[in-house]
Amino acid sequence: MNITASIKPDSILANCTVLNPVDQGYLSHPLIERFGSPSQPIYIDQCNVDIDGVTYENPLILPIYDGQLNLVQCAVLQDGKNVQVIPNGLAHGFAYFGKLQKDKPILITYSLEAFFQIAQTGYAVVLVILPNLCSGKKSELKAFDFEQIQYVIQQLSKAGYTQLYLPVRPENIQLEPFKQLEQNTTVKLLNQYLKIGENEFFIELSKDESIEEVTAFIDEAIELIPLIDILPKGHLAKPFRYGDGVFHLLENGLYYIEQTKDDEYKRYISSPIRVLAQTRDTTNNAWGRLLEWQDADGIKHTQALSMELFQSDGVELRKALAYQGVIIAPDGRARNLLQSYLMSYPTETRALCVDRIGWHDNVFVLPNKQIGQHEHDDLIVYQTTQGIDSNYQSNGTLEQWQKDISIPLSTHSKLVVALSSAFAGQLLTPLEQQTGAGVHFKGQSSKGKTTALYVGCSVWGKPSQYCKTWKSTGNALEHTAYIHNDGFLALDEIGEVANPKELGNIAYMLANGKGKARLTKEIKAKPSYAWKIIFLSTGEKSLKEIMQENGQKTKLGQEVRLIDIDIDQSEYGLFDQIDFAEDGAKQSRLLVERSNQFYGVAGMAWLNYLTTNKDDAISQAKKLLGQYNAELIGEHTQGHIIRVANAFALIAVAGELATQAGITGWQTGTALNAVKTVFNAWVNDFEYVGDYQTKEYILHVKAFFEANESSRFEAITPDPDQIEKIINRVGYWKIENGEKLFLVLPEQFKNEVCKGHDNRKVAKALLIEKLLEHDTGKTSKTVRIPSKKNAVKVYAVKEAIFSWES
Incomplete structure (x- = not known):
């Protein structure tokens, strides 16, 4: 050959x-x-x-x-x-x-x-x-x-x-x-x-x-x-020659020893910091460095930082390191040498970097660690051009968390829903859910609603740090949602949102999981943030109340993305009963205190369970989701009710799977029963159930007539001298069969009376409720009016509109 x-x-x-x-x-x-x-x-x-x-x-x-x-x-x-x-x-x-x-x-x-x-x-x-x-x-x-x-x-x-x-x-x-x-x-x-x-x-x-x-x-x-x-004695890494000297990483710090003809000078640079690997993404871009150090309390930090941070004067790099406990010498020479060391220290080890927290194949990436094993055994790390403020922390044991937090609240349906919500975000992507959802606990300050956020946060970190606030702009909340991707977000006090007029759009944005498109300084399209989250919210007012106070009307889509749970209707507020302290206030205080003592261990156990048994766990989750959806939906046929049912079903699946994994310490069925209780209460309280659109249309027309009855309708009388002058007239009125009848001109009916709604659907609703005089087979009526020679078509609304109730 x-x-x-x-x-x-x-x-x-x-x-x-x-x-x-x-x-x-x-x-x-x-x-x-x-x-x-x-x-x-x-x-x-x-x-x-x-x-x-x-x-x-x-x-x-x-x-x-x-x-x-x-x-x-x-x-x-x-x-x-x-x-x-x-x-x-x-x-x-x-x-x-x-x-x-x-x-x-x-x-x-x-x-x-x-x-x-x-x-x-x-x-x-x-x-x-x-x-x-x-x-x-x-x-x-x-x-x-x-x-x-x-x-x-x-x-x-x-x-x-x-x-x-x-x-x-x-x-x-x-x-x-x-x-x-x-x-x-x-x-x-x-x-x-x-x-x-x-x-x-x-x-x-x-x-x-x-x-x-x-x-x-x-x-x-x-x-x-x-x-x-x-390694040489006392060294944490191999010495590295650079310029006219050598870097030495010792147990008490990073030093640069400059060698001259006659002497050498040992310069302190920083506390010890190791370069573990070079990082890059799957396209061999976004290069960075994986670093490791301990803070003054002996807590180990591992973080991948983009090489972009090493450019210019490196101030953002130093700020990111200092924030997490690295001690850096204050003089300019030391700062420059630190930057040189971190950029140049030789390492052949590689890690794959990602810029999004959450699922990457079978691995779940957190800001400071990965859970699970990549199919190619690659080390996967989260890398950003900004400093990482990781609130995924842990303290105590799972048994302590169960004994003091999850088990005591297991008899309280709203708290079980809150805790189960904290496990639900990790199921969104594997279960191919297109969007997330939010649950909003509305109630007075004494009702303990913030306790719901704290027990949810205790799954992932210290609640006083993990819990965020609505007191932000829409842009800031985009980033907050993004860094909680495939997870759980808690937002306290909706009334503190920076711009209340943004609130409706923010609710859409958080649940739909997509931020606004932007341009870079070079006028190039910048990828918008995208995420999937389950989030909890609290406040003394609902989304609808805040928007109404600011002259806005909520849309149905907003109200089913931020699901309002009114805890004021419960005798004990957030609690179903008083069973582990003297009163509701003490129960709330106990849970808040314990949540700040034992936290983060349940979340790590949950991720270990999902990554170790992902195929089996997700297969079972899909089966349960279909089963729970069917149970919650029942005979409901409206799309918005089905959407909310799906969100609650997902929360129930998360709670039941976490129970099966031995994480919650609850009895089987605890999460599902709690979800059913809270969902049914929401259905009973929600105004858009049944033929809600007819109600919405009639109330809209009723509000218009209440506001404009005497100012925008001209009377039809036989005596021309009695005709009053009307500004911005929308129609006429007359007495017919002893009842006042309003004759609305077609264009005015469409543009003024039905503003914001489909005029044909509004007319049909008025017809169904027998509030229109009309010609046979029509919603309009042909009449003669003073200003027209020929008969015209009008919408003849009966006076009964003022007394109509759903």
């Missing part, structure tokens, strides 16, 4: 024979006879292969893979000849045996004999493809060879493999190229000479050594590489 430079590697392998260790001809292959058996399947081309005029007889073919384990090339090997790499001639990857796992040891070698030996131990092993792998004599490694070794190490590091080991003969381990490999990459050198107590071991990694000996060497060599042997 003649192999050309353009042939694809999969085509090469397709023409090969796969030999297994038990097959005839396996052990007799020249390369196996010379270098030993890897005890792994191998590819053999049983024909003579011509490459650039050189004939390879019965060669062994090694597949070459990149860091993502994509097949990219093949290496053609024959004893005594240089390795040929097809296509391209230069290896852009490596060969391997075994299973490569991100958190398991991987041995790297540039020796074919060592490659075959290690393959038999059960350890994963990677082979660097060098031209002289099959040469008849050993030779020293050249600069090119070290470049290839480093290239392979970097490929593996970038792919997220964290335990990389390179066996090195003792006479070579102190050579500068090997030391540079350990200093500049994540690889750890394994000295093939070991001294354990009085015993000395030297392993050649040759075919003459037993597999037990080789395995024992690898086990011991890896175990003998604790962190203290890798």
Whole structure:
């Protein structure tokens, strides 16, 4: 076979024979006879292969893979000849045996004999493809060879493999190229000479050594590489040369030691901060750095910061770090050096960054951690150009949270709904819900409505910090909603909204999950915020009341997106009864105090449950959602009632699943029964149930006539001298059969009387309620009026409109 430079590697392998260790001809292959058996399947081309005029007889073919384990090339090997790499001639990857796992040891070698030996131990092993792998004599490694070794190490590091080991003969381990490999990459050198107590071991990694000996060497060599042997004493990371000095990350801080001809100067930069990885998104943009540090209380912070923050003077970077406990020297030189260190410290480890909290495949990303395992074992981190104010915190144990918070409130339907709501946001995306929803607890200040927010917040963090306020602009609330994506948001006191006239649009925005489109400074379209959330709200007034006070009328869509629950109608306000304290006020105070003591543990347990059992959990959630929807909807047929029923059904599903997962400590059915109670109360209190549109139309017309009866209708009388002058006339009135009848001109009926509504639907509603005089088969009536020669059509509204009630 003649192999050309353009042939694809999969085509090469397709023409090969796969030999297994038990097959005839396996052990007799020249390369196996010379270098030993890897005890792994191998590819053999049983024909003579011509490459650039050189004939390879019965060669062994090694597949070459990149860091993502994509097949990219093949290496053609024959004893005594240089390795040929097809296509391209230069290896852009490596060969391997075994299973490569991100958190398991991987041995790297540039020796074919060592490659075959290690393959038999059960350890994963990677082979660097060098031209002289099959040469008849050993030779020293050249600069090119070290470049290839480093290239392979970097490929593996970038792919997220964290335990990389390179066996090195003792006479070579102190050579500068090997030391540079350990200093500049994540690889750890394994000295093939070991001294354990009085015993000395030297392993050649040759075919003459037993597999037990080789395995024992690898086990011991890896175990003998604790962190203290890798790093200088007191260091948390490898020293890093920069400019005329060296950065040293010590246990008591980051220092820069400047070296001059006669002296050196040790400068304090900041408290210790480690560079863990470089970050980038799936398009290889949005590069950043994953950092780790401890604050003064010993709390560990891990955060990915965009490289955009490192530009200009870096003030936003320093502010973000200082806010979370990093101590930074105040002088300008130290600040600049900190920025240089964080930007330039070498690390081959890679992490995938996302700019949105919530679900990413099977992983749930929080501002400071990921829950779950990505299918490619990638580390996924949340990264932003702004500082992260993570309110996802925890304190206490799940048992304490259950005992003091969730179990005591289990007999109170509105509080069970509030707590179940806190688990519902994580189900929106997996259950393919198009929008979220809000529940608003309306009541006087003494009714304990804020307690509902606090128990909900206790699922995810310390309520005094996790709970937000309506006292913001629409733009600010967009960002607030965005950073709670796929989760739970709590907003206190709706009456404090910055601009009450924005409130209706904000309610739409929060539930629909999409912010306003904007332009960047370069007049380019900027992606708008998008999110899915379940949110709780409180206030002394409802959305409708606040909008009416500001001269606005609520739309039905707004009222079913922010579902109003009036707790003033309950004897005990937020509570169904008094059962765990002396009165409602003390019950409320106890829950608020306990929520600030034990928090965050239930949310982490919930995410662990969902990510560990996602397929099963979501399958069950879908089944329950359909069942609960049917139970709540019952005989209701109106779309807006069904929408609210779906929101409450989702809350019930969340509460019941969290109970099944052992998180709430409730009895099965607690969440569902509470949701039914609150939903039915809402239905009974909601005005838009049944034929609500007819009621809305009639009340609208009634309001118009009450306001304009004596000012905008001209009397029809037989005496022209008695005709009064009317400004902005909309029609006439007369007495007919002892009753006052209003004759409204068609255009005035459409534009004035029915303003904001469909005039045809309004006329039909008046007809149904028998409030119109009309011609047969019509909603209008043909009459004569003083100013017209011919009869005209009017809408003849009866005086009974003033006494109409639903």
